Amino acid sequence: MIWLKKEAVEMALKDPVRVRSVQPGDLAEVIGIDAGITGMRKPDYWSEILQRYGSGRRRQRFFLVAEAGGRIEGFAIGEVRDWEYGMPPCGWVFAIGVRPDARLAGIGTRLLDAICAGFRRLGVTTVRTILARDNSLILSFFRSQGLMAAPFIALEKDLER
């Protein structure tokens, strides 16, 4: 069963949510949200992601944040890629994260809608993502947004064996 805190919704809904492109000053909060979810702080990684996806130099790259009451509540990162793994151009969502105490307020939906709108503006009609199959929470989120199994299978091999 999927459990999320109910009181979190009321907290998160106090202020209107605005989805916008990331700014360098948001990075510390994004790092904090990611660390809260994954249990690991990765400042160097996020600085690189900001440079690659948040500079605005490449229009097919998106690094969005959701802000409410002056606080960053979530983020989403994606990109339109052409012929990756032989697939026709499509939008990839690489990361999406919402503060645990701001969930159930539609913030993830707003972020995904915004990134999909960006993909559509670039002419692509499919959005894809890859997730760990034991990540029930995020899998459920994407499922609730209408994503279904793609006609691809991710494979791996342990090179030490």
Add this chain to the structure above:
Amino acid sequence: MKLQKNTLAAIYSVLEFAANPGRQLSAAEIARQYRISPHHLAKVLRSLGRTGLLESVRGVGGGYRFTGNAKRLTLMDVIELFEDVGAPRRSGRRAARRDPAAAGPSPLEVEDAVGVVLAEIDEIAEATFRSITLDTMLKLVARRRK
């Protein structure tokens, strides 16, 4: 993971109830809609009632009413009530011992390798069922209707 008839009947039923929150439905009504034996479905609904997902409504026009949360309840939650999903398939074992003099693989090795592939399929199926809530299923039904 092959679902048994009563598991599928339970899934159809909870979806029917979740699509009609607050409305009481009888086993006969659902059985007719899904072409299931009413006797068989009555047993399934009693099981769902015992878990607290359905509430029994007595009297004339009685039946059951949904008391679960469609946004939280996943297909796996329903499946686990009727299938022994906890039983691990024979997998993850290191290759079985074999006779070094034997030319080909031993039956144990073959069984082990097939078990690994079947376990992989089960894991994917389980992750899929665990990620889909009743609410998501109802959205899927609505999308496919368009």
